[in-house]
Amino acid sequence: MISFRSTRGAAPVPLSRALRDGIAEDGGLYVPERFPVLDASTFSEAQSLPDVAARLLAPFFEGDALEAHLPAITAGAFDFPVPLVDVPGAPGKLAVLELFHGPTAAFKDFGARFLAACLGAMAGGERRKLTILVATSGDTGGAVAAAFHGMPWAEVVVLYPKGLVSPRQEQQLTCWDGNVRALSVHGTFDDCQRMVKEAFADPELSRAFALSSANSINVGRLLPQAAYYALASLAVQRAHGAKASFVVPSGNLGNVVACLWARRMGLPIDRVVLAHNDNRTVPDLLRTGRFEPRASVATLASAMDVGNPSNLERLRVLYPDVEELRGAVDAVSVSDDAIRARIRQDHARYHVVHCPHTAVGAEAYANLGAEQQARGPWVLVSTAHPAKFHEIVEPLVGAPIPVPPALARLLALPQRKTEIAPELSALRAAMLAGA
Ligand SMILES: *Cc1c(COP(=O)(O)O)cnc(C)c1O
Secondary structure (H helix, E strand, O other): OOOEEEOOOOOOEOHHHHHHHOOOOOOOOEEEOOOOOOOHHHHOOOOOHHHHHHHHHHHHHOOOOOHHHHHHHHHHHOOOOOOEEEOOOOOOOEEEEEOOOOOOOEOHHHHHHHHHHHHHHHHHHOOOOEEEEEEOOOHHHHHHHHHHOOOOOEEEEEEEEOOOOOHHHHHHHHOOOOOEEEEEEOOOHHHHHHHHHHHHOOHHHHHHOEEEEOOOOOHHHHHHHHHHHHHHHHHHHHHHOOOEEEEEEOOOOHHHHHHHHHHHOOOOEEEEEEEEOOOOHHHHHHHHOOOOOOOOOOOOOHHHOOOOOOOHHHHHHHOOOHHHHHHHOEEEEOOHHHHHHHHHHHHHHHOOOOOHHHHHHHHHHHOOOHHHHHOOOEEEEEOEOHHHHHHHHHHHHOOOOOOOHHHHHHHOOOOOOEEEOOOHHHHHHHHHHHO
16 A cells, blocks of 8 residues: 655655545645556557556555546546647647647646545545635646536635636636635735635635645645656557657646656656746756745736745656756746747647647646757647637637637636735635635
């Protein structure tokens, strides 16, 4: 059985406890105590994402209360396609891994749906309703709301920075009735994230609610994301007989940590590039060796506007010293101007329409240089559908972007939200008023 320990040292707990608590007692993040190393035969008959995920995650579920539920959880959570689409004409061998075919059109659907399915399977044993608190820079909140909406055992409270998410993202946060509430915070994503952490430490809220987190601090969000890296890297190996390298648009580092976990477990993954926007905490850490968290700055790739990434703690557990980290990953920063130019250019050259986040990755790829590109095959991780950011993308490509049907349904619903100040006291008051 593989337990989960805190990045700050608290005693290991079983998987279901880590999923339920979200954050460890000592304020650290749960990480697997060890990683199983799987060989290719583990996946020999697994073709679909649910099958690959069930095999990849089986060692973490072994001996846990959720063990028997795993196949049903992966089948239920991953019921949408995950295409790996070649980009003909691109330098090097490049494919785009489209992670935006879920209900809210961003990769956050994988983690949110998996976590909801796990907590749902555990709900029979809970006496109290869970209150899921989630801070969002845009996409997490919508994915979590969609995944937990209508679940009788859960309430969801979403905090998002007012005016700093796209109009369609805001719609996906505020279109819910019943058990989902949206709080529009007069502050930044970092304020929202801090308020959620403070809420967990607040005695009054802990008494009033059975709090749980659905942010990427919850290990139940990251584990399922490792599965699509497994699926994609196995497909690349079958097609090209070589390991896949990944470019991952990154903010809070949940997506890329999942990729690195998959690599640790022996999946055929070579280089990993972290593509950041103008929030350059991580590229600067690699360059200077110093970690200097800072306030987030607003960019076109707003879901990646994170100045103090939560999952850096998990990255540092994997690679404790900076030299090691430099050997393990590369990290680059991409400006808003470069995002705009890349969206235009890749549309003109390859007829690919990127969302602004994916464009950060595409620009990082373009800047790798011919030698690195030739070292591929490369996979560009596409984190959201461009229709979520139509106000940015449409003027750049000069054409309307068709809206996926699932997104169109949400866009037609009325909005419901409460505005609050960026303080714990305001969050407390809003939560107690709604209880
Ligand atoms: C959340 C998000 C990211 C950043 O992912 P992290 O796991 O926070 O690094 C990138 N792109 C989109 C569209 C997102 O929603």
